[in-house]
Amino acid sequence: MATLNRLRKIFTHEGALAARIDPLAQLERSVMSCLLWESEFYEDGQTIGDRLAKLVEVIPAIDVARVAIQAKEDMRLRHVPLLLARELMRTKEGRAQAKGLFSRVILRPDDIAEFLTIYWKDNKDEPLAKQVKRWLGDSFRKFDEYQLAKYNGGQKAVKLRDALRITRPKPSDEAQAELWRKLVKGELATPDTWEVELSRGGDKKASWSRLLAENKLGGLAMLRNVRNMTKAGVADKAIRAGIRGVKAGRLLPINFIASARHNPQFEPELEAKFFECFAGREKVKGKTVILVDISGSMDAALSAKSEMTRIDVACSLAMIGRELFEKLRVFTFSNSLVEVPGRRGFALRDAITRSQPHGGTELGKAVRLLPARDRLIVITDEQSHDSVPQIKGYLINVASNQNGVGYGQWIHIDGWSDKVLDYIVKYEATNG
Template sequence: MKINAKATIKDKAVKLAGGFGLFAAKNSPEAALRRAVMANLLWEDNAYQDGKSIADTIKKLIPKTPPEIVYQIAYDARHIQKLRHVPLFIACQMTRHQTHRPLVGKLLSKIILRPDELTEFLALYWQEGKIPIAKQVKKGLATAFLKFDAYQLAKYNRKNTIKLKDVMFLVHPKPKTNEQAQLFKMLADNTLPTPDTWEVALSAGQDKYQTWCRLIAEHKLGALAYLRNLRNMQKVGVPNELIYQGLLSLNTKKLLPINYLSAAKHAPDFNDILEKMMLQSLANLPKLSGHSVFIVDVSGSMNSRVSSQSNMTRLDCAIAMAILASGLCETITLYATAGNDYTCIHQTQKLSNRMGFGLGNVILKAADNLGHGGIFTRQCLEFIQNDLQRQPNYQKPERLLVFSDSQDCDRVQKLPQPFANNNYIIDVSAHTHGINYQGVWSAEISGWSEHFLRFIAALEGMTLPLDDNQT
């Protein structure tokens, strides 16, 4: 994933925080597209912008952005940010433009990682009415179809309006082996074997205790399903020792930092191992040397839920990413900030340092005291710089990380002045405008993935081990 392109200074036609705050940075089409995509759960509302308007913005930005860049943004959103729907939406919109259409076949073959994404793409493609399927779409869907085995096809062979066999009949994937040809015939004839999933087993009335124990022992649970069912396993008496063993065997590559935090909230008995698993994603990365200053935005908009289907908030995302960063940075100083919307004055508090999930608890406590108002980035930075400079043997920090949704409420139209050698905004929202002013920040990085730390390390000139997503 590429770090967001810098914006030009100000867009005086747009104010942040619902039109009441600081003038937004003027984004290039590429920068705006990255902002809109990298923390986007398609159609979900943000604090100051509804999901439909964000989707409409993405539509408008795609033809203004070079096709190769759009391709890479969609690829990064799927493989690095681990988002499912918005990459499909981008691919769908690329088919509408002659300049972008030639890359659609290759893109679909790369971003479709589950069988149900085949049908979800066609649902998006036909959302505004049925139209002929473009050649590139057929090519991409047919190639993607060949990835899946009998278990995967059976697991996602649902009775939706568009079914897997409908996609197969429309795009005609060519089987590579006789076994695959037989598999496609079973899909067409509705004779695929019933998949051995936890949903099927429990809905069939099987004993819950025995079912969970068997599925754990046979490694039949995906990582996300496992984390989401920790409490259910405990409720029916599955031994904690067995649950621990299962956790250690999971393939966690597709998990986001927030998934561990969510699991810990619902099953606190497993906090220690969940914290260890979360930090393990950084095991191969070099330490970020020197003094790092963390600023976590605890303003009211950070309490917005990331999805109508989730109780997790933007603040939870920021906390998860701050926990990860604290595990990689050599030394840190931690602050939380919000403010008063009426007086337009910041409220910033220095917090005690903690490691792991303990850091999150410190931030949540500060949010209770400081939260509910907006963020005033310039004032906050001035306060923190003065606070640090009063310390004995003060030295300029190596890096500054602001974990925020960038919806600055300051009505005094002065730009923030970050003061470290390297200054980053880690933006956890999908708002199409923010405070990534050109020449002010080293970089803005959007999204919720642990990979933001790889980007920082790379930007600071460190040699990194190869990542699974590097091609």
């Protein structure tokens, strides 16, 4: 009978014994690197989405709300926080979180429409809960005419005007009432955005040149459209100036890698902007080792429409680590352990990806072979093939797979924004 009562062992997809963790930790590991309903190397998107919904059912609503807000504000994920918000709205305890939750996860007007699309994904006839109507509708107060007009187009399942009609927020004054009337009637002024400008079908070179000269491009739009500007014949000088003027804002480190991949001639400006985003920070003292997973599963794309991979994410974090830690050595692991040259920026990315063949996931062997250090940071999808020793270190998980190995004595961190390295600094300042 004793044998029958033992907990069933669980394993990673590669076969190593995985750690058994509580539901909240499961939610965090599945959320913080999740592009909602996008399949990953080992798991399909629907499986991940279903697991998130089941976990919300058994976790206190206040904890789920905290995870949703962290995913939105720190990890800069757009859709998965909205799914968590929707699942919370199924219970009385969850609906009690609506006021604080919607104020933090609705950052753009189309977040309202996207939330309602998720809300009605399984049942188009389900009525909105009273708290959803009130606090989702209240989100409209954040946005001016330009913002509403910018996100009002496209082939969305739920239109902003429909969302306004359904939630029926009360305008605070006549000006707001008039703005909302214009939204419903389709009379908002056409915004001067790059999407609108290019959709007019005019001279693309002239359009891009004007938008650059008038600083009408946000940081992400600038980085994503460097290739389009080049194809249109925009002057290199203007493009370089546009890159130099980028404000980091909600950009992720990987955005710079993506832009540089397609625009190698502008790599010096992109790299300089990357360094600028992380300049001025006091170096963290001590001997630090960063160990980067370059196994075959890390070559998987982040989403069906993305050319970026988990390795790109890992490289971006290693690039930040080079700027953050005073004495740093970087190693990669797959079937072997390899130290890469002490380079910075995109040169470090190249050294990591070319260091060895992208094969197996022998994390345990790699950890055992590492040199002495004060701090170990492993960046991986956690799907180790061999057993991983229980030692003091940080394990950054950059995928949403159900089971992982980096628990116990390991300090486990989920996600792939620059905030994960900030967490390490704060943790050590608090815990000595």
